[in-house]
Amino acid sequence: MNNLFLPGQTVYTESTSVPCIIGQFLGGGGQGEVYSAQLSDRTVALKWYFPHYLESDPFLRERLTTAIQSGSPSDRFLFPLELVSAPGVPGFGYIMPLRDPHYSGLIDLMKRRIEPSFRALATAGFELADSFFQLHAKGLCYRDISFGNVFLDPETGHILICDNDNVDVDRGDKSAIKGTPRFMAPEIVCDIAPPSTQTDLFSLAVLLFYMFMMHHPLEGKKEAEIRCFDLPAMTKLYGTEPVFIFDPHDTSNRPVEDYQQNAIEFWKIYPEFLKERFTRAFTDGIHNPGSGRVQETEWRTVMIRLRDAIIYCPHCGSENFYDAEIMKHSGGQLKPCWNCGSHISPPPRIRIGKSTTVMLNYDTQLFPHHIDEQRRFDFKSEIAAVTQHPSNPSLWGLKNLSTEKWVITSADNSVKDVEPGRSATLAPGTKINADNSVKDVEPGRSATLAPGTKINFGKTEGEVRL
Template structure:
């Protein structure tokens, strides 16, 4: 094993680096800081060094392949250099920024807006879509391997030494309890992209419902949730808590409070996705909900968020309120929305129209319009052009006007806006 203070050569990064303090430790190994001894402006890196009992040659070979390829997206803390050789080796990666918080912060009651949680889920679906598109599988999707930015919702996915080619060598890591697909629990399959899809669905359900999708009345049948109970609940006899055809494992009032509180807050299209993931998808891996479907529907969920007068975010069914505000109980006023064909964007204060809304490419950082108040009349709101191309607006009365960059069009129901070939109509 390495010693704190030891000096190492990093061929890819160049120069000598000092092994710094321990920043993490797990069953596989220890993670150290790596500090450049040659350049004061070099970023501090991280080095995971494996314990002798876990330093398998297959792991070393897989890491070397991963380090030669770029990460699937910026959301992965990817291996960038492998040092040593079996049985004494490790890999270098970026050091996770302190702004990223453990997902458990959410489950422990951190007051994070719904929009941030949905962006986190959307980012996870997008990230694993890109990973799987490369023919890779993660094998161990769970709460412990993901961090998030509490301001933007951007995920940061760690422990990528588990990643391997789909259908590659037998896995040493089968997954995390309660996140493994039933066929893995039953020891009928190895981790794969198909089992990743199940684990992703469990993770998304946890983040949105604060509960496991299979933990309902049946778990109360076991005085002790031991290995045999887990095998039945998550392997041989799994049953979704909201299975439309079998309510025997439904959540129990007073016991499963969180999932009973949160499930009704979400629109029907998300309910349908979870029902498919944990009914058909429990037993037929080929029919599990794909990452692209999650990504599309989570974007739809995000675009449908409306604000109550109390300031809390509420989900809608494409702009139609689902009921009173979950926080204060007041009625939600139907919001003004921008209709792009069949797609809807609810317009709240500071809502951004992005390139994604025009091209459906998930480019949320490319902003073309922002909802903002009139500079002289703060009670009058408009959509301001912050892009580089003018828009053409046809007002409700039939008049036409050009909306140049820096100018706004009022949020008047019936107005149609041409965003350069993409039409949208303001509706109430």
């Protein structure tokens, strides 16, 4: 490999004939080779196809043209920008944004070469669901959601999606790609339906399950008993007789102790609302693919809720999750820390509106979507952050980072305006909207978050709870 181009060679964009200078060889595979390249003042990536691959995929140029004309659904896609060709060189290629080198492939996650936090994983889950929602909204389906096509920033959880040359119109028939084994929906495995946005939803659920459980959702006892993992065995396991390993009504495919331990251990860690979505994805989502699959918007909501449910063990510092369902059935007790086994007390938390609950950790941030339902999934800027008092480290508070004035009412019925950039002292028993005197809160003050404190964020009410 690495013999198609040398550094310094030139290819040209087909639409405008702009020269693109070949740079470093980045890698290759069965389809072609990828290089860095310079397009005017921009560094891009260039993928060039082998001639023999073009013969096997006669609609590739048409799909790429459709993708380019459609435009990238979001900046998380390394989407085709321009087709390129070169005089005297057979075939063609395309240019796309260049991946930042600090992103790692999801294969690295599966092999434990990177260890992102639960917050980073939840962020990645949100961004995946949001990205494929944007793609599907354009009438396109990805067809091949799998490990090999997603990159992850292990620190932040931000994701990038590559190999977008397999993107096709929904239920289109101009691609030879049906998916990657283990990720394809049962109806594709059984060859009774083409790839579509609905089959993308199944593949997305498999990918998310892998990310959080480090295991495949259908590989339990039935997989462990297979002696020859050939095509008929795979068709049965993933196509004709798929059974979720945690199906509440069918225990025939439970994970095997020691052999499939990842699934067993990770499943215990997560809150019930996440496990419920996975259960539906691989029960109703298998038997009723038209209506039973978890939609992208549901995954987005779940992943934000998962971020907001993170709490820290006071003994070892490990991330755990606040689980209201578990507390209902355990006398108000949370599960012990998964890492050290220590007892975890229910943390301070803020209830915003009717359905949003956010844990108040030392690093908690509130975003526009927390207080305004019209700005769903908005992470563009913080509107509040938990802060530590500058002279009394035992006091923690909430700083107004928004452009809206907050109003709080203390237990003594005094009312305070909290202007943008200021912090407020919230004493026990504070309530919202009392008709008494208004006092300004000076800049730089910390907010002591106490049970019963209520905050008016301008549009939405929040209340601090224990």
